[in-house]
Amino acid sequence: MATQTKTRGQHKQNFLNPIWKANPLFVLLLGTCPALAVTTSIEQAIGMGILFTIVLVGSSVLISLLRKVIPEEVETPAYIIIIATFVTIVKMLSEAFLPALYEGLGVFLSLLVVNCIVLGRAEAFAKSNGVYDSFLDALGNSVGYLIALLIIAVVREILGTGVLTFGAVFPFIPKTVIPVLKYSSGLDFSISLFARPAGGFIVYGVVEACIAAHNWHQKDKELALKRAAAQAAALKAKAQVAGEAKSV
Amino acid sequence: METMQNENKVQNPAPKPKNEPLHWLMVGGILSAIGLVSALVLTALNLVTDPVIQNNNAKKQLAGYRAIYENCAAVSDPVTIDDNPELTEYYIAYSDSAKQQQIGYIYNSKTITVKSYGNIHAMVGIAGEGDNVVLGKVYLVEDSLSYKNTFETGYVEPYNKNPSEETLAAVKCGATFGAQALNGIISAAREHFIQNFGDSFVEPLSTDSQTIWGEEWQSDWIKETYLSNYPYARKAYRFFEDDSLYGEWGQLITTKYSSGDDIIRMTIGFQGTETDVQWGKMVLTQTQVSDVEALNAFVTSYNAAPSEEALATANDGSLAILKSMALDAKAAFVAAGGLQSTERRFGELESDIAAISSPKVYSGQTQKGDHGDLATAYRSWSVYSDAEKTTEKAKIYKMRVQMSVDHPVSSDPSAYLPEHIQSDTVYLIALSGDKASPNVDHMLVINDSSGRNKTITDYINGFQNDNVEDGVVGTDATYTLKGIWTGLKLAKSLYAGE
Numbered sequence: 078m079a080t081q082t083k084t085r086g087q088h089k090q091n092f093l094n095p096i097w098k099a100n101p102l103f104v105l106l107l108g109t110c111p112a113l114a115v116t117t118s119i120e121q122a123i124g125m126g127i128l129f130t131i132v133l134v135g136s137s138v139l140i141s142l143l144r145k146v147i148p149e150e151v152e153t154p155a156y157i158i159i160i161a162t163f164v165t166i167v168k169m170l171s172e173a174f175l176p177a178l179y180e181g182l183g184v185f186l187s188l189l190v191v192n193c194i195v196l197g198r199a200e201a202f203a204k205s206n207g208v209y210d211s212f213l214d215a216l217g218n219s220v221g222y223l224i225a226l227l228i229i230a231v232v233r234e235i236l237g238t239g240v241l242t243f244g245a246v247f248p249f250i251p252k253t254v255i256p257v258l259k260y261s262s263g264l265d266f267s268i269s270l271f272a273r274p275a276g277g278f279i280v281y282g283v284v285e286a287c288i289a290a291h292n293w294h295q296k297d298k299e300l301a302l303k304r305a306a307a308q309a310a311a312l313k314a315k316a317q318v319a320g321e322a323k324s325v
Numbered sequence: 326m327e328t329m330q331n332e333n334k335v336q337n338p339a340p341k342p343k344n345e346p347l348h349w350l351m352v353g354g355i356l357s358a359i360g361l362v363s364a365l366v367l368t369a370l371n372l373v374t375d376p377v378i379q380n381n382n383a384k385k386q387l388a389g390y391r392a393i394y395e396n397c398a399a400v401s402d403p404v405t406i407d408d409n410p411e412l413t414e415y416y417i418a419y420s421d422s423a424k425q426q427q428i429g430y431i432y433n434s435k436t437i438t439v440k441s442y443g444n445i446h447a448m449v450g451i452a453g454e455g456d457n458v459v460l461g462k463v464y465l466v467e468d469s470l471s472y473k474n475t476f477e478t479g480y481v482e483p484y485n486k487n488p489s490e491e492t493l494a495a496v497k498c499g500a501t502f503g504a505q506a507l508n509g510i511i512s513a514a515r516e517h518f519i520q521n522f523g524d525s526f527v528e529p530l531s532t533d534s535q536t537i538w539g540e541e542w543q544s545d546w547i548k549e550t551y552l553s554n555y556p557y558a559r560k561a562y563r564f565f566e567d568d569s570l571y572g573e574w575g576q577l578i579t580t581k582y583s584s585g586d587d588i589i590r591m592t593i594g595f596q597g598t599e600t601d602v603q604w605g606k607m608v609l610t611q612t613q614v615s616d617v618e619a620l621n622a623f624v625t626s627y628n629a630a631p632s633e634e635a636l637a638t639a640n641d642g643s644l645a646i647l648k649s650m651a652l653d654a655k656a657a658f659v660a661a662g663g664l665q666s667t668e669r670r671f672g673e674l675e676s677d678i679a680a681i682s683s684p685k686v687y688s689g690q691t692q693k694g695d696h697g698d699l700a701t702a703y704r705s706w707s708v709y710s711d712a713e714k715t716t717e718k719a720k721i722y723k724m725r726v727q728m729s730v731d732h733p734v735s736s737d738p739s740a741y742l743p744e745h746i747q748s749d750t751v752y753l754i755a756l757s758g759d760k761a762s763p764n765v766d767h768m769l770v771i772n773d774s775s776g777r778n779k780t781i782t783d784y785i786n787g788f789q790n791d792n793v794e795d796g797v798v799g800t801d802a803t804y805t806l807k808g809i810w811t812g813l814k815l816a817k818s819l820y821a822g823e
Binding site: 143146147148150151154155158159161162165166169170172173174176 | 348351352355356359360363366367370371373374377378381385
């Protein structure tokens with residue numbers, strides 16, 4: 078029973094760790110290039126996140142399944158074939174059924190073949206772990222990446238265009254434009270810089286700074302707790318010694 | 326990495342001695358098998374997605390065609406255009422999927438790079454018959470200009486609302502370079518249409534101008550402009566008063582009627598403004614109708630006293646058509662804003678002008694400056710505050726300064742950067758008062774093709790009588806403005822002698 082509980086905890090960690098503690102974009106600083114390029118709209122970021130999930134989960138599961146079959150001499154070429162297959166699949170499917178998303182993502186969709194998160198998870202995890210663990214790890218990384226893309230995209234779309242647009246990429250969503258900083262009366266507080274790559278860097282930098290500040294705050298808190306615990310232990314020991322002396 | 330801590334390492338069995346060739350065969354086999362499975366999966370998926378993708382592309386292309394011709398149902402196979410810097414191919418657009426009803430042509434442009442601002446790629450609609458051009462809408466296949474919004478709202482949208490020569494020419498929209506590039510694409514499409522689907526008639530301009538104006542004009546003082554979207558008017562020939570090509574003297578508008586074997590080509594002259602059109606004579610350049618005699622007789626009677634009223638009697642047969650052609654030519658003249666004469670600008674130099682004298686035309690009145698500049702005086706006018714021309718308010722001089730010089734010149738050793746300065750400025754000067762020391766009432770730029778356009782325009786248009794020549798030093802357009810002073814000195818010397 079104890080072993081089973083431990084395993085469940087490990088599974089949970091495999092899924093949860095990449096979402097926040099080891100977020101591929103915000104903590105490991107991987108996959109930044111497409112993140113800056115495709116986060117000009119929320120829909121595009123969600124689209125990229127979903128396609129990324131298909132590629133990462135699919136390739137990780139398959140690599141894990143074949144981990145005992147693939148000879149170590151051709152591991153990397155085999156992984157690249159598998160990843161490229163999944164990338165081509167999502168490319169074909171998006172071109173056929175989500176053409177606006179396909180056009181919006183452009184070359185960055187093809188570049189998933191050499192994305193360091195995808196190749197990194199294959200090399201670091203899937204090739205030496207079971208299918209279920211690899212699935213959870215890939216899903217966790219994908220969700221973490223999707224959340225990171227969304228955070229940047231929300232800020233950039235609002236600041237860069239002044240509106241939130243839905244239905245431009247996904248044809249099944251009714252086209253809706255929600256004015257936030259730009260109104261039909263002519264009032265426009267948007268800053269077009271944020272729709273450009275430079276704006277992406279600025280938002281990414283600010284989010285990174287916020288995360289760093291949060292981490293430092295957490296560390297300070299932990300340190301303070303440790304100090305308080307040490308002080309309490311010292312006081313307790315002191316009181317114990319004093320008590321013993323009194324009794325003597 | 327913390328995830329490594331969670332890894333369930335696969336325990337490899339103890340290594341066995343390898344049969345090398347067999348091992349490598351197996352390695353190659355496994356890799357090939359993965360590749361083969363991958364290829365099979367992708368092939369199968371391609372069979373499903375390819376028709377959808379083809380359908381999407383066709384829909385997208387049709388959407389582009391429909392942005393140009395709303396009722397477009399099909400297009401012909403593309404016809405490649407060779408050796409054209411702007412165009413790649415054209416299609417014939419049809420309103421029915423059986424491709425029986427032709428509605429016009431769609432020209433596909435190359436991807437044009439607009440300096441460092443980005444690219445545009447457009448499809449242009451051109452319709453009409455023969456040399457009767459009807460400009461159609463534009464569809465932007467690609468627009469990656471950094472001034473995309475300004476370009477599209479300032480130029481493309483107004484043009485698409487009303488495709489015409491006027492909206493085509495309005496390139497100064499805040500994204501001038503992009504607008505000029507699109508203007509170039511549309512003009513190239515129109516030129517291709519005229520050359521390939523027009524006719525080979527050559528307008529006898531020399532004879533026309535002799536008959537209509539009474540004198541032959543220098544061919545390099547004439548500019549040709551296509552007229553689009555008119556039933557009869559085809560081209561406007563703008564006759565300029567000198568080689569500066571600013572200051573129109575008159576316009577000839579060519580018209581054409583064709584129906585079956587019947588053809589009438591007529592050219593008519595216009596002067597005046599859009600609100601006060603002065604009708605000129607007309608000339609028949611081609612007549613292929615049954616009542617040629619009546620036509621010739623009517624033209625002779627019209628030319629005796631050209632006016633709109635003189636057309637009133639032309640109501641039957643070819644005469645009615647000729648009248649429509651003349652009125653269409655007038656409409657084109659009015660739409661272009663009438664004659665853009667030099668005299669129309671005088672109101673910007675002097676207020677309350679009641680009368681203007683005939684121009685005094687100069688020949689060889691030039692003056693060289695010290696900085697490779699050459700000032701030329703073209704003509705002058707007296708402007709009066711009374712209609713009887715008794716009280717002269719000022720004399721107005723039309724000047725031009727052309728400069729081509731390497732900077733620094735030997736006379737200016739303190740200059741720092743080697744630069745070739747080339748400028749060409751046409752401007753007006755209004756002088757009044759004492760002959761020996763005249764007052765410079767105003768100066769006005771008509772055209773400036775230097776690279777310092779704003780500085781020069783601001784200086785000339787804001788010129789004050791107490792300005793001194795040394796004041797131009799350090800203005801960012803020192804040499805050209807010194808040339809402007811050379812022109813001013815020449816004008817003053819002419820004023821002193823008159």
